[in-house]
Amino acid sequence: MWTWNNLWHWAGHPLSWPGFVGMLVGAVVILLLALLVVMYSIYWQRKFIGWMQWRIGPNRVGPWGLFQTVADVLKLLVKEDVIPANVDRTLFLLAPIFAFVPAFLVLSIIPFSAHHVFTANIGIGALFYVAISAITIHGVMLGGWSSNNKWALIGGMRSAAQMLSYEVPLGMSIVGVVLMAGTLNLNGIIAAQMHTVWYVIPQILGFIVFVIAGTAEMNRTPFDLPDAESELVGGYHVEYSGFRFAFFMLTEYVYLLAMGGLMATLFFGGWAGPFLPGWLWFAIKIFIFFTFQFWLQATLPRIRQDQMMSFSWKLLLPLALANLVITAVVKVLV
């Protein structure tokens, strides 16, 4: 007996053709949603930073400049795709894909709403995120190396060093949450927070480490050394143009969305909240995260390379370890 419900209830049933179609629709919806969010987060970034710097921001294309990013994307699509001489051609062409695919893949486990139609409810959720997001380093490094450009090489090398260093505190700060919830499943973590409080309160130390390490993982200000415009002209993507460049940018902003989703899930109760529907709560929490990131970008100067490396190993890592020990001991005592 076929009903519309077959489409949306693939989780928990043997896989059927309607279920498969439902899955495909779900994945495509998330893809389109991600593209839309990326476009409007860039718009919001420019507008918000504009206001902070006493400017107006984009206001020419469409009402209040709302179609500015659409115009930018179309421009990138019709731009010539310059492949410089002497590049390592295969790697140069593949690098943006290496960077983008894991960024999109981690979205598959972020619980955007209470009902798992659009994302997968897998048991190892938190670990899956950390594991897959680390693959992006390869895309960035390959892009920097294969460009045969000195700026790109330095940018790629810096990027690898930075992402390696901040991967460790990021992973450790998540362990604190896993310890409290007793599960790696992201939905389980949300459920555990519904019984008690949002984990941002008991895990405040882990939260601080998570936000700082997450900002560094995404190469955002004040940790935007890999693509420091004023010293490296653009870092690992100097030689990229047109849509290949667009995919590097897309990667960055998809990670912003994914990291916001992960943060909301781990520390702010995910889609749980009173009165409003779950997806709206989730959107609000992600929006606050976006705004916070753009605020940082408008406020903080870039830190120095040596400061950045020692900050991770000498401060964040011991803090994350201390948080872990405290959480474990308190959990045994209470």
Place this chain on the structure above:
Amino acid sequence: MFQYWNDYFFVVLFLLLGIFLPVAAIWVLGPLLRPKHPTVAKNTPYESGVEPVGDAHVRYNARYYLFALMFVVFDVETLFLYPWAASFHQLGLFALTEMLMFILMLVIGLAYAWRKKVLEWS
């Protein structure tokens, strides 16, 4: 069981879609829309507007070599911590002591690296 695999199948679907989008945009849709007029000057690597000096595929001093070694140690450690954390409420005091000893050993390692000035970026 099927419930378990369904979710992973969904992840694979995301993987395929994630590969499909850039391939479609760069290799299929792109060539139809964008111009292609390569010239010699356009294809030289960018080096602040001057003629590039030499090649960038050189032996580059990867300063983060030691950091990478440290990363391997601590990332594997984190990997051990995940299953411990997930099943902590069943394991109790014994597992806590074991893991505290494990963490202590790694802290000693970190302190040693710190003292040996491995953590300096110089």
